[in-house]
Amino acid sequence: MKSPPVPLPAPRRAELVGALRRLLPRMEGVGQQGRALSFGIPALDLCLPQRGLVFGALHEIVPATEGDRPAAIGFLVALLGRMPAQGPVLLVAAPRGWTGSGRPYGRGLHQLGLDPARVLLVAAGGREQALGAMEDALRSGVPAAVAGAVDRLDLRASQRLQLAARETGIPLLLLRQGPRTEASVAMTRWRVGAAPAARDRFGLFARWRWRLQLERCRNGRTGAWVVEFDDAYRFSLAAAMADPALPRRAGAQSLARAG
Amino acid sequence: MQDSLADAHARADALQIRPADPAADAAALRRLALWATRYTPLVAPWEEENGADGFFLDITGAAHLLGGEECLLADLRRRLNRFGLPARLAVAGTAGAAWALSRFRREPVTILPCGQEAAALSTLPPAALRLSCATRAALRRLGFRHIGALIDKPRAPFAARFEKELLLRLDQALGRTAEPLRFACAPPVYHSVRYLPEPVVTTDAVAMLAERLMQGLSRALLRDGVGARALRLSLYRVDGEVCMINLGLAMPTRSPAHVGRLVALKLARLAGTIDAGFGFETIDLAVTAAERILPRQTELTAAADGTPEAERCAALVDRLRQRLGPRSVQRLRPAASHLPERAEAPCLTAEETSAWPPPDAAPLRPPVLLQPPEPVAVTALVPEGPPLRFRWRGMLHDVVHAQGPERIADEWWRARNTCGPTRDYYLVENSDGRRFWLYREGLYGRETEAAHWFMHGLFA
Incomplete structure (x- = not known):
């Protein structure tokens, strides 16, 4: 005989949810001791477990459309540059993995905060090799971070990568083909689109802007923001009111969340 | 000489005729020479001037490893016989004398004690000096039947009468002039070889043996304060084939475990191309390029196993290169140029990277x-x-x-x-x-x- 679920009194319910919240990350192997990369934006960090991008996990970055791929690369490089750990940063890609015939350009990476002297470019012959190389690099425990560009990723491969990243506590950022993505065990999935850049009073480009959509976030909340990236390599929310060029709704939403 | 095919058939009716294939002969000789590196790394196959039908082994300092020159020759002869190659072998102090003795002595195996080259050669015909046809004919016309008649004669008339060749060959055979040899593969700086009692076939066994050999080498490397930058693993198959595997390293290393892992990765990658056949009976690990390792203080931030950051990074790069190919892992190096495509270039090693200019002052560049x-x-x-x-x-x-x-x-x-x-x-x-x-x-x-x-x- 099954009794109908008894609605819990409100304080007890909050307590239970809190306990479950604490339990879930431990079940997924992301302990309290895991470090995280904070964006420095309270509204955004609050959505993420441990108030930031968890190290030792797989994070997916998906361009909103094919044309937004450079913006997605920019966001990825900006994140890599903010990783505090010492050591090399691996960029793994199959041939033509980044954008068609393009290749990462050191001076441009430098201007997004990633020191090109730390960068190791790994050219894999195909997708399987790229996945193998990423797993190898993660398991070695040497790099500060690993980033890769793969077109397709099956669930099993994503599990292997997530496991390898968790074991050594090295963040893995995957640039996906987009716009559609298969199921994976990624901790977060960011959909990145280009947004008109902020300009200074002389009309020159001052800060890059990206439309970020946190589409998936385990143990956290999803959300959408327009973020800016300035030349001190800091993230901030684009101020909607200051720039009428911005899409009003996205900015307003982010402000509401911040409040 | 100069007989036609019909003449030859007239003399021997059971004659079999095959077209000559000098290229295939040279390739076969080279393969055999590579096989012979199991005795010594210095093997020079004979070229056209030497008859292109044998090879020199420089066994200086290597003979005692097989129990002396007699044992080495006996072993070499036995193994060549098993390949179906009746060989004539000679050991002498000079390459020229060894060549002459191997061809012009009746016994198939000759060992000439050091310093007796002149005595041994004096009874041989001038052809034993590796001379050209014209010189041989001229000597015959002048009545020189033995080399003895040429030794210790005044040199000036010979120099005036003959090409430089005669005196040069004589001097080389007698050890008065050095003879440069072209070795089949570059002589290694260090090498360690193991003759196995039982052939091995599995990848794991080969990787483990390579690790053992590296353990032996690492002592010598440590003593000299150097590390291996390039390695060559030679696998000698029972049937005489030799597989050579070259490993390049991102940083000089002495670590046997690292070398063992790289060998295992490389073998896994070459799985389709290497055929173990009935097994490998001899394994040789050679350091073909060594580089100085400066003694360093251990870094404070070093990992638990005590290896410094840079070395662990180099080890990772090596592993990725074994997996993906030698040019797969690159770094970016700035270059002094205003043209964007020339302002930086990919490079392979860490040392080549120089300091990057600060990004703030420069005009905007795309990632x-x-x-x-x-x-x-x-x-x-x-x-x-x-x-x-x-x-x-x-x-x-x-x-x-x-x-x-x-x-x-x-x-x-x-x-x-x-x-x-x-x-x-x-x-x-x-x-x-x-x-x-x-x-x-x-x-x-x-x-x-x-x-x-x-x-x-x-x-x-």
């Missing part, structure tokens, strides 16, 4: 560079103005904001490889907020009549 630049169809208000609208990869983009131009002129001081006319770079943003790096080639009206536009980079 993704298109190489080669892609042509773009552009509409502009005036020919030398910023673009208003452009079509790239089949898509039409409306320019909302353009920043520029940044003028980059040709490097006229280079005699060759000039990039062409002056370029005007624009950073443009389209109506979707996507940013592009375009340039117009040539100064309108001065260098070119029509403006050509190219897409060179994509901004974040």
